[in-house]
Structure formats: C-alpha cells, structure tokens
Amino acid sequence: MLASSAVREYLTNVWDGVRTTLVGMRITGRYLLQKPITVQYPDERLPIPDRYRGIHYLEQEKCINCLACARACPIDCIEMDAIRHGKELEWVSFTLDYQKCMFCELCVYPCPKDCIHMGTEFAYVSFDRSEFVHDLLSFKGMAPDAKVRMREAKEKKALKEAAKLAAKQAKDESEGNGDGD
Ligand code: SF4
Ligand code: SF4
Structure with missing residues (x-):
C-alpha cells in the first residue's frame, strides 16, 4: 500500500515536470517567432518623439x-x-x-x-x-552671403547719395539761372 502511493507520487512529480516544461517551452516558442524588441544601441536607435527636449x-x-x-x-x-x-x-x-x-x-x-x-x-x-x-x-x-548683401547695400546707398547730390546741384543751378533773369 505504502509502495503504491510512493509510485503514484513519483509519477505525479514526473508528469508535473513534463507539463510545466511544455508550458515554458510554449511561451519560449511564441517569442522565438517574433521580431526582437531590443535594439543594438548605439548602432541602432529607437525613434525619438518630436517633442523630446534634447540638445x-x-x-x-x-x-x-x-x-x-x-x-x-x-x-x-x-x-x-x-x-x-x-x-x-x-x-x-x-x-x-x-x-x-x-x-x-x-x-x-x-x-x-x-x-x-x-x-x-x-x-x-x-x-x-x-x-x-x-x-x-x-x-x-x-553668413556666407552677408558680405555680398553689405556690398550691395553700400553701392545702393552710394547711388542714392549721388542722385541726391545731382538733384541738389540741378536745383541750385536752376535757382542761379532764375536769379540772373
Ligand atoms: S538653456 Fe536655460 S531656458 Fe533653455 S532649456 Fe536650458 S535651462 Fe531652460
Ligand atoms: S533671435 Fe537669436 S538671440 Fe534672439 S531669442 Fe532667438 S535665438 Fe535668441
């Protein structure tokens, strides 16, 4: 009687071992077929959200x-x-x-x-x-094109001043001619 209960307990233990191994292997098998969720940082990087506050x-x-x-x-x-x-x-x-x-x-x-x-x-x-x-x-x-912009602004200013001077001279001359009449 004692021997048969020991055998039953032994067989139950064997069955539990086999069953729990199969449960574990089923979970392992499920992940075995999935793509890995880890990345090989720093060679690979996960996408960073646009709102991230980095450098x-x-x-x-x-x-x-x-x-x-x-x-x-x-x-x-x-x-x-x-x-x-x-x-x-x-x-x-x-x-x-x-x-x-x-x-x-x-x-x-x-x-x-x-x-x-x-x-x-x-x-x-x-x-x-x-x-x-x-x-x-x-x-x-x-900035690479700043010098060009500065030169153009300088040339524009010089042209404006020359035009202003010419206009002033023309005005003075016409006033001078007016006085002579
Ligand atoms: S520079 Fe100053 S204001 Fe800008 S994130 Fe750093 S601590 Fe904040
Ligand atoms: S324009 Fe330049 S100096 Fe002014 S707040 Fe923006 S980054 Fe700062």
Whole structure:
C-alpha cells in the first residue's frame, strides 16, 4: 500500500515536470517567432518623439542676436557674442552650458524668429567638464552671403547719395539761372 502511493507520487512529480516544461517551452516558442524588441544601441536607435527636449539647435541665419532667449533662461546658461555691421551680424560665439541646463525649454518660446529649438539628440558625454559649454554656431563670422548683401547695400546707398547730390546741384543751378533773369 505504502509502495503504491510512493509510485503514484513519483509519477505525479514526473508528469508535473513534463507539463510545466511544455508550458515554458510554449511561451519560449511564441517569442522565438517574433521580431526582437531590443535594439543594438548605439548602432541602432529607437525613434525619438518630436517633442523630446534634447540638445538645442540654432538656425543661425535667422538669429538676430536679440538676447531674448538668454534673458528667459532661469539659470543664465546661454551666452552670445556678435559684432553688428548694419543689418549683418558677425558671429563670435553662442554658447549653452549643459552643466547647468535643465532642458526646461523656456528659452525657446520668447524667440521672435523661432530659430532656437530643442533637438532630439540626447547622448552628450565627455570626460572633460569644459566640453559641456557647447557652441551652437554652425559658422563663425558673417553668413556666407552677408558680405555680398553689405556690398550691395553700400553701392545702393552710394547711388542714392549721388542722385541726391545731382538733384541738389540741378536745383541750385536752376535757382542761379532764375536769379540772373
Ligand atoms: S532649456 Fe531652460 S535651462 Fe536650458 S538653456 Fe533653455 S531656458 Fe536655460
Ligand atoms: S531669442 Fe532667438 S533671435 Fe534672439 S538671440 Fe535668441 S535665438 Fe537669436
């Protein structure tokens, strides 16, 4: 009697082992046929939502150096330097200190030219703290076509002044002739 209950218990244990193995293998088999959900970062990256607040980017050609973004920053991490030549700007620097930035986006909203944005880049690592003061300029100095625009404006001004002078001289002459009559 004792032997038969021991055999029954043994067989039950064997059956439980087989059954639970089959249950586990069924789950394994289901995932075996699916595409993996992991990505091989950094070679592969998941899509980043457009509203993500990552490293900023600047559309430098549109920027007018008005400082509105720097003034809006609650922790003063934006600094810029540019020399003005009439309407044109000669850019020296436009830096953002990522040791301080808290990615709040408050610098983006007041921009009158809509030219500073939060980007989708998030991996910004370095062993050197000084590298976290990041220059957002895509070029230094003047915009590639700014010198042409300046020369054209100068020529236009010179022509205008010459026309004005000629008109004045013509007026003086006609007044002189009038006096003689
Ligand atoms: S995201 Fe916030 S903290 Fe960073 S620069 Fe803009 S305003 Fe300053
Ligand atoms: S607010 Fe806009 S236009 Fe003004 S300095 Fe900043 S980025 Fe340039």
